[in-house]
Amino acid sequence: MSRPVPAPDATPAYTRPAPPRRPGRAARLGVSPFDPDESPLGRTRRARRMARELALIHPDAHAELDFTTPLELLVATVLSAQTTDRTVNKVTPTLFARYPDAHAYAAADRAELEEVLKPTGFFRAKANSVIGLGQALVERFDGVVPGRLTDLVTLPGVGRKTANVVLGNAFGVPGLTVDTHFGRLVRRFGWTAEEDPVKVEAEIAEIIPRREWTMFSHRVIFHGRRVCHAKKPACGACGLASWCPSYGIGPLDPEVAAKLVKTPAASDTE
Numbered sequence: 001m002s003r004p005v006p007a008p009d010a011t012p013a014y015t016r017p018a019p020p021r022r023p024g025r026a027a028r029l030g031v032s033p034f035d036p037d038e039s040p041l042g043r044t045r046r047a048r049r050m051a052r053e054l055a056l057i058h059p060d061a062h063a064e065l066d067f068t069t070p071l072e073l074l075v076a077t078v079l080s081a082q083t084t085d086r087t088v089n090k091v092t093p094t095l096f097a098r099y100p101d102a103h104a105y106a107a108a109d110r111a112e113l114e115e116v117l118k119p120t121g122f123f124r125a126k127a128n129s130v131i132g133l134g135q136a137l138v139e140r141f142d143g144v145v146p147g148r149l150t151d152l153v154t155l156p157g158v159g160r161k162t163a164n165v166v167l168g169n170a171f172g173v174p175g176l177t178v179d180t181h182f183g184r185l186v187r188r189f190g191w192t193a194e195e196d197p198v199k200v201e202a203e204i205a206e207i208i209p210r211r212e213w214t215m216f217s218h219r220v221i222f223h224g225r226r227v228c229h230a231k232k233p234a235c236g237a238c239g240l241a242s243w244c245p246s247y248g249i250g251p252l253d254p255e256v257a258a259k260l261v262k263t264p265a266a267s268d269t270e
Contacts (some may be wrong), residue, residue, distance in 0.1 A: 007158075013240070014227055015237045018235060018238055018252070018254065019241065022243060024249075026249060027244050027247065027248030029249065033245040034192065035245065043207070046243050048208070049270070050189060050240050051208060053239050054219040055219060058222040058223060064089075064167045064219055065085050066087075066093075067092075068138070069086050070145040070146050070170035070171065071101065072096055073151075073169060075095070075105070076089075078133065078157045079091070079120050081124055082121055083120045087120055089120065093119055093256070094116055096118050096195040098112075098116065101143060102133075102143040105135075106131065107135035110131065114127045133158070135156060149175070161177055164176055164213075169214070174212070175214055176204055176205060177214075177217040177221065178200050178204075180224075182216050182217060182220050185228055186220070186226075187200075188244070189243075192204065223240075223254035225263070226262045226263075228240075229261075233260075234250055234258065235252050236250070236252040236255075237257035237261055
């Protein structure tokens with residue numbers, strides 16, 4: 001159930017020189033990447049072509065939180081708010097050893113738990129969430145993490161994003177993880193104009209086949225962390241350039257753009 005780890009000598013470059021073309025409409029005209037005149041069928045075909053390309057660019061995409069059980073992934077995902085996965089992964093070995101099940105979290109000493117969680121930031125609020133999570137699991141689910149979205153979102157500190165992470169990666173139930181990177185990229189790709197994560201999830205669910213949702217989410221998040229950065233995307237080194245209406249909002253020169261592409265280690269700072 002734990003996530004796959006790429007071989008240390010097989011780190012992909014993520015760089016794909018973009019074919020020469022004029023900048024996209026968003027960069028050229030200063031308008032929204034979402035084109036209301038694009039037909040739903042045309043948008044779906046373009047999106048699926050980009051999704052196939054993402055699979056080639058990011059063959060190593062995976063959940064970057066370390067876990068071995070649904071409970072470990074649930075707790076790690078709650079702790080990942082406002083911090084990096086790398087930071088959470090440094091804390092969780094001690095956390096998981098000290099609190100092996102929901103009963104342990106429910107009965108945790110708050111001061112001791114806060115001390116363990118301190119490196120993740122907002123540790124008091126996170127301690128409240130983790131203790132409340134343990135109590136809710138014990139009281140309502142016999143200490144077992146439920147495998148349904150409708151149940152997961154009733155737990156303290158668990159929204160649709162966290163629920164979909166757990167469902168997709170711990171239970172094999174397809175889910176779209178609409179985090180900051182995901183929402184930013186699908187809007188930049190011109191697939192949706194929605195800002196609300198729930199509405200974004202609903203629109204993308206109509207475009208991408210359900211069986212692909214979990215891995216597709218990982219690939220989009222990888223791309224957002226490594227290539228399509230918020231402030232300066234590596235447009236000239238991006239394999240999606242041919243279909244992206246935002247092409248040109250970042251450097252187009254392949255050599256300049258390639259320097260913006262981050263390795264996995266460097267990208268974890270975002």
